[in-house]
Amino acid sequence: MLLHDLAHCRAGDKGNVATLSVFPYEEHLFPLLSREVTAERVREHLAEFVAGEVVRHELPLLSALHFVCHQVVDGGVTTSLALDTHGKSLSSRLLSLPIDVAWTPLPRAAT
Amino acid sequence: MQTTRIGCGAGFAGDRIEPAEDLLRRAGLADLVLECLGERTIALAQLRRLADHTAGYDHRLPARFARLLPPAVEHGVRVLTNMGAANPLAAGRVTRALLDRIGARAAVAVVTGDDVLAEIDLDAPAWENGIPLREHGEIVSANAYLGADAIAMALETGADVVITGRVADPSLFLAPLAHRLGWDPGDVATTAAGTLVGHLLECAGQLTGGYFADPGYQDVPDLAHLGFPFADVAADGTAELGKLAGTGGVLSRATVREQLLYEITDPAAYRTPDVVLDVRAVTVDEHRGGVRVAGARGAPRPDRLKVSVGYRAGKKIEAEISYVGPNAAARAALAGEIVTTRLSGRPLRAEVLGGETDCRLRVAAISRDDAVLDAIGDEVESLYTNGPAGGGGVRVHIGEVLGIASTLIPRDLVRPVVTVVEAADAAP
Structure with a gap:
């Protein structure tokens, strides 16, 4: 299963810092995401694109995990050579993160 | 409790015009904001101004205003925009001429003072990389992010159309909200609340499903006719976000959460010229077809302003x-x-x-x-x-x-100026 099956994500940028906000489709999955989508895993998954530190902020009232990624390799918008100068597509790259847990979308009916 | 309705009719320079027309005609707005000035846009505009002293404002301004000012005048909606870019006074004159042509008496006020090229220290390090500014290359522009206090000076003239250069995006919303609702600029709670509303609205369609669709996962109805958002803001700072019936898109807890954290590098301290906003206690709840937001907190405004x-x-x-x-x-x-x-x-x-x-x-x-x-x-x-x-x-x-x-500049080195643009043919 990919993170894309469980959550949506939005990227933002400020200079060569990228922000990535991850939200579960179903709010009860927030603890699962908090456990699985760590700053370390995000940094590893985006290693080709993020050279610096990844800081995770947890926002339980929003059921959100907010990642602040420093030293985006192609960052800086104005002088980047990347096709996507803003790094907007980092959100979709993050959603390709494998989530290695059994997950049942709905409670099973008793049989 | 007193409330006021504010809409966002553009979230970037190339944004669509139809949703703003729709808001002006049908939403019963008090204020409409057109946010059209990206970080780089003003430097590009400055190059145009250097080549032609009558240029340097948003080149789409004449076309956008030709379609939006007639319905704004007709429905009594005040309009605020940063389409002045590198030449707000020229933008003000073009706007005045347009209003005169349609026989509208609406007053135009222009905010300047964001150009601080003469004030900044070019030997200071850039905050991105620590290298002195002047070593980056030939410097063409330096613009401080003005805040709601500068825009408030324009609103106090009784302006119906306010045109600025570089101002912080949320300030374009905070200023008219504070003006309508009688907020004290020194009150951190309402300033934080108004800044939150501005932050949510400033990207227009990005709040209402315009950057959200993922077929089969997140389906957004009738994206071709995406509607832009408005907010009903109460005097206590709580806000209900909405969009017009019959428009496409979606406004939900999900879309609002995405926009809430968009480009925020520290949820505890999002710095604007007006306040240091803390969004950690913000609540987002779907309510009667709209979305209610509350819980913005903040700390007093920073002493220094950001300069691009x-x-x-x-x-x-x-x-x-x-x-x-x-x-x-x-x-x-x-x-x-x-x-x-x-x-x-x-x-x-x-x-x-x-x-x-x-x-x-x-x-x-x-x-x-x-x-x-x-x-x-x-x-x-x-x-x-x-x-x-x-x-x-x-x-x-x-x-x-x-x-x-x-880079940063001490606030007291930045002097906002407001100019009311009179009809070109009016006798002095």
Whole structure:
């Protein structure tokens, strides 16, 4: 299963810092995401694109995990050579993160 | 409790106009904000102004205002915009002339004072990389982010249309909210609440499903007729976000959460000229077809303002060629190696985009030397007859690059000025 099956994500940028906000489709999955989508895993998954530190902020009232990624390799918008100068597509790259847990979308009916 | 309705009719310079027209005609707005000034846009505008002293405002302003000011006047909606870019006074004169032509008496006020090129220390380090500003390249612009206090001066003149250059985006919303609701600029709670509303609205359609659809996962109805958002803001700062019935898009807890955290590098301290906003306790709840937000907190405004400094960074070339069918990726990779070899020593980026059987070699470089750029373009084009089999669809684009570096300036060095633009033919 990919993170894309469980959550949506939005990227933002400020200079060569990228922000990535991850939200579960179903709010009860927030603890699962908090456990699985760590700053370390995000940094590893985006290693080709993020050279610096990844800081995770947890926002339980929003059921959100907010990642602040420093030293985006192609960052800086104005002088980047990347096709996507803003790094907007980092959100979709993050959603390709494998989530290695059994997950049942709905409670099973008793049989 | 007193409430006021504010809408967002543009979230970037190239935004669509129809949703703003719809808001003006049907939403019963008190204020409409058009946020059209990206970080780099003002440096580009400054270059146009250097070439022509009557230019340098948003080049789409005449077309946008020609469609939006008649309904704004008709429905008594106040309009605020940063389309003044690098030349707000010229934008004000064009707007005045447009209003005069349609016989509207609406008052136009212009905010200037954001241009601080004469005030900043170019030996100071850029906060992005620590390198002194002047070492980045020829400096063409330096604009401080003005706040709601500057815009409030314009509103106090009784203006119906307010045109600014660089101001913080949320301030374009906070100022009219504070003016309508009688908020004290020193009150952190309402300033934080108004800033939150501005932050949520400032990207227009991004709040209402315009950057959200993922077919089969997140379906957004009738995206072709995306509606833009408005907010009903109460005197206590709580807000209900909405969009017009009959428009496409979606406004939900999900879309609002995405916009709430958008570009926020510290949820505890989002710095604007007006406040240091803390969004950690913000609540977002779907309510009667809209979304209610509350819980913004903050700390008093910073002593220094952010300044965006534009510099000439050279020109960028992007040159591409396509390969399709069996073994396409290998042929594209070979093409990249050939170009890199022929241009040995030139700093460039060569990459293959796309899949195994349908892909595109892309070569990009930034240089201040036109000969280098031309050589790169020529080598990509000559792949037609000097490269792998089946290459097609070469496109070469070269454009000027303006870099942006940031610094801070003490608030007391920045002096906002408000000018009420009178009819050009009015006798003094």
